[in-house]
Amino acid sequence: MTAVAPPIPARMRGLNRADICDVNFQEFVRDWNGDTGARPDDADPVLPGSALDAAGFLELLASQFVSRHLDLMARVLRVQDKVFYTIGSSGHEGNAMVARLTRHTDPAMLHYRSGAFMAERFRQWPGDGAAAMDPIVDSALSFAASRDDPASGGRHKVWGSKPLWVLPQTSTIASHLPKALGTAIAIDHARRIGHVLPVPDDSIVVCSFGDASSNHATAQAAFNAAAWTAYQKLPAPVLFMCEDNGIGISVKTPDGWIARNFARRADMDYFAADGLDLAAGYGDVRRAVEHCRRTRRPTFLHLRTTRLMGHAGSDFEIEWRPLEELCAVEATDPLLRTAAIALESGLMSKNGLLELYEDTRRRCFAAAEDADARPRLSTLAEVMVPLAPYSPRQVWAEATRFDHAATRAAVFGGDAKLPEAQPPRHMAVQIGNALHDLFAKYPEALLFGEDVALKGGVYTVTRGLQKAFGGKRVFNTLLDETTILGLAQGYANMGMLAFPEIQYLAYFHNACDQIRGEAASLQFFSNGQYRNPMVMRIASLGYQRGFGGHFHNDNSITALRDIPGLVVGCPSRGDDAAMMLRTLAALARVDGRVCAFLEPIALYMAKDLYAPGDSGWLTAYPHPDRALALGEERVYGEDATDLVVFTFGNGVPMALRAARAIEAAHSWRVRVVDLRWLLPLNEAAIARHARECERVIVVDEGRRSAGVGEGIITAIVEAGLGDRPLRRVVGANTFTPLASAAFLVIPSEADIVVAAGSMA
Numbered sequence: 001m002t003a004v005a006p007p008i009p010a011r012m013r014g015l016n017r018a019d020i021c022d023v024n025f026q027e028f029v030r031d032w033n034g035d036t037g038a039r040p041d042d043a044d045p046v047l048p049g050s051a052l053d054a055a056g057f058l059e060l061l062a063s064q065f066v067s068r069h070l071d072l073m074a075r076v077l078r079v080q081d082k083v084f085y086t087i088g089s090s091g092h093e094g095n096a097m098v099a100r101l102t103r104h105t106d107p108a109m110l111h112y113r114s115g116a117f118m119a120e121r122f123r124q125w126p127g128d129g130a131a132a133m134d135p136i137v138d139s140a141l142s143f144a145a146s147r148d149d150p151a152s153g154g155r156h157k158v159w160g161s162k163p164l165w166v167l168p169q170t171s172t173i174a175s176h177l178p179k180a181l182g183t184a185i186a187i188d189h190a191r192r193i194g195h196v197l198p199v200p201d202d203s204i205v206v207c208s209f210g211d212a213s214s215n216h217a218t219a220q221a222a223f224n225a226a227a228w229t230a231y232q233k234l235p236a237p238v239l240f241m242c243e244d245n246g247i248g249i250s251v252k253t254p255d256g257w258i259a260r261n262f263a264r265r266a267d268m269d270y271f272a273a274d275g276l277d278l279a280a281g282y283g284d285v286r287r288a289v290e291h292c293r294r295t296r297r298p299t300f301l302h303l304r305t306t307r308l309m310g311h312a313g314s315d316f317e318i319e320w321r322p323l324e325e326l327c328a329v330e331a332t333d334p335l336l337r338t339a340a341i342a343l344e345s346g347l348m349s350k351n352g353l354l355e356l357y358e359d360t361r362r363r364c365f366a367a368a369e370d371a372d373a374r375p376r377l378s379t380l381a382e383v384m385v386p387l388a389p390y391s392p393r394q395v396w397a398e399a400t401r402f403d404h405a406a407t408r409a410a411v412f413g414g415d416a417k418l419p420e421a422q423p424p425r426h427m428a429v430q431i432g433n434a435l436h437d438l439f440a441k442y443p444e445a446l447l448f449g450e451d452v453a454l455k456g457g458v459y460t461v462t463r464g465l466q467k468a469f470g471g472k473r474v475f476n477t478l479l480d481e482t483t484i485l486g487l488a489q490g491y492a493n494m495g496m497l498a499f500p501e502i503q504y505l506a507y508f509h510n511a512c513d514q515i516r517g518e519a520a521s522l523q524f525f526s527n528g529q530y531r532n533p534m535v536m537r538i539a540s541l542g543y544q545r546g547f548g549g550h551f552h553n554d555n556s557i558t559a560l561r562d563i564p565g566l567v568v569g570c571p572s573r574g575d576d577a578a579m580m581l582r583t584l585a586a587l588a589r590v591d592g593r594v595c596a597f598l599e600p601i602a603l604y605m606a607k608d609l610y611a612p613g614d615s616g617w618l619t620a621y622p623h624p625d626r627a628l629a630l631g632e633e634r635v636y637g638e639d640a641t642d643l644v645v646f647t648f649g650n651g652v653p654m655a656l657r658a659a660r661a662i663e664a665a666h667s668w669r670v671r672v673v674d675l676r677w678l679l680p681l682n683e684a685a686i687a688r689h690a691r692e693c694e695r696v697i698v699v700d701e702g703r704r705s706a707g708v709g710e711g712i713i714t715a716i717v718e719a720g721l722g723d724r725p726l727r728r729v730v731g732a733n734t735f736t737p738l739a740s741a742a743f744l745v746i747p748s749e750a751d752i753v754v755a756a757g758s759m760a
Helices: 017-031 054-080 093-101 115-122 135-143 177-193 217-231 257-262 278-295 323-330 334-344 350-373 380-384 392-400 405-412 427-441 465-469 481-493 505-519 574-591 651-666 683-692 709-718 739-744 749-757
Strands: 205-210 238-244 269-274 299-304 445-449 474-476 497-502 534-540 567-569 594-600 634-636 643-647 670-674 677-679 696-703 726-731
Touching (some): 017 054, 017 323, 054 115, 093 115, 093 299, 115 135, 177 481, 238 257, 238 278, 427 465, 445 481, 481 497, 481 505, 574 594, 643 683, 651 696, 670 683, 683 709, 696 709, 709 726, 726 749
Parallel strands (some): 205 238, 238 299, 269 299, 534 594, 567 594, 643 670, 643 696, 696 726
């Protein structure tokens, strides 16, 4: 039975709806005159036929009160600039049941209406110092953006806790679903490769979201991938919890849409529960949780909720929603039904219920006032400290660590077949050799993507890797970049080292938010407590002799360079590629960094530099104890001072060829600097080389409107070297066409020579 609120008096119609919900509850309790049963024992059902016992009900009630009063406190104190977040959980307090029925070691990725879930999960903490883990205190610190906030350190209001395995989420719609699925898959995959998990082997992943978010393309990708996984009988124990309140900001979800869309979906098991009624809903929630844990299948829990007080404090629903509709919604307040159960069961009196309600209010306001007195982030250094950790000595030690000689010898087939014992080879071969080396070094390493297994990728770079290390560590995925990068984050959450492959740079843009909004932001929003170490390999850039057009010649590096905390490396030759991969793996392993390794497709098979047959672009394989320092450039013609050319990737061999023509035409000695690292740029090195040379050319195959060149030029100008003659050789602001027309839009060697001539 759903409690019915009394009609709203005319005098209250202009009040804030939060105040009305608050008054509704108190008046409902004071005016209640129903029958009271005999008080049940703690282990007895709270009401006849309920799966919820009396003791459990009282704890859930307390968690619901905590959640509600955090919302009410936030609405009051936001106008005093003591609180900086007002998206509330009111109406969703039934998610506390899911927290109670799962474990604190079940990784949880929650949407923003999860206050009751968090309050209840805090109750599960078994460790020492439990008194110091107070959901009210911790939440108040987060609301106040306090530096002492244990979840994010004052960087954002997130529901998160390292001890409770709640990974902090921001507000990007549904973007956390792919990594929740990836984490679930990783839990069972770990056993197959002998990896020790940081959580129990039978853990499940809890992932909550709203009914409106379920329609998002990212959510649909996760649902599809979950079903695709289950169809192949692979474990994926994720509990997708759709908290259906029937509205997204102001857009209503059609009645019955969620059930229609998910109840009969193959290979994803559907359960429905009433989140507005603890006594009625508890058994259904328990069945869903137990099913997910027992079957290891993706499970969809459709939890009925409502939304009270609008989307956030700035959403004045009374301005756009009929009053009668608002009153009807407020009559479904789950706390009214919770109060009715407490009174009907005889567990609490009206006075006892109101005293607990007011005591919870006092605790929330006291915690908020205390949080407001705590320090906030006050310097840029404080804000940025968890974003991009870098431990140079430890990273270098890890990158050059060589203690797997026997393993790699077995992988390559004996000492005589080790790659360093072979003649110089082209880049594709050396990247493949480096991956074999890294997989011998890191037993927790996994490589996956489209076509990477037996085929070895479109360009055969990963050929032989699956044969050497097996299908449990090298495997194909479905053709969806969002899922690939979600998997990478899931494996990282479970302590594995992921090497996801994105087939072309153009395809990365389909799933950019998995890196920008999720993976690269996790250390920042968790204050360094959680991390997503990975090395994302992307076949990239242009110059493929007119083949494939834009989608196989994408030069949009700017989309990557704009992601805070990301490391982007782009080698131009095979030995650098091998050493860079070792450094990227070490950055991921030591500092938890998210890394992008851009592999220039046009240089995969390049053998010659100046003339056909000269083998000038083949390189020997560097011994496994060699690596590159982050930011370290490669310099050709170190002593030259007439002209310096800054470039990367395809621009390097082009610049070297152009340098010969420039030297012949102008008698200049030319220095070519291969930056190799595109994010962060080594601004000090750029300034040093520019200072030592009379003229500067920047060769950037990215588009004129946005590329790498702007960063190079800015570094030069900010170093006080803007008086140097400077030219930029850059791609046109267009997509890349097919055939010979492709060479009209990307820089050429002739363009470099012309740029030099303009400075003569």
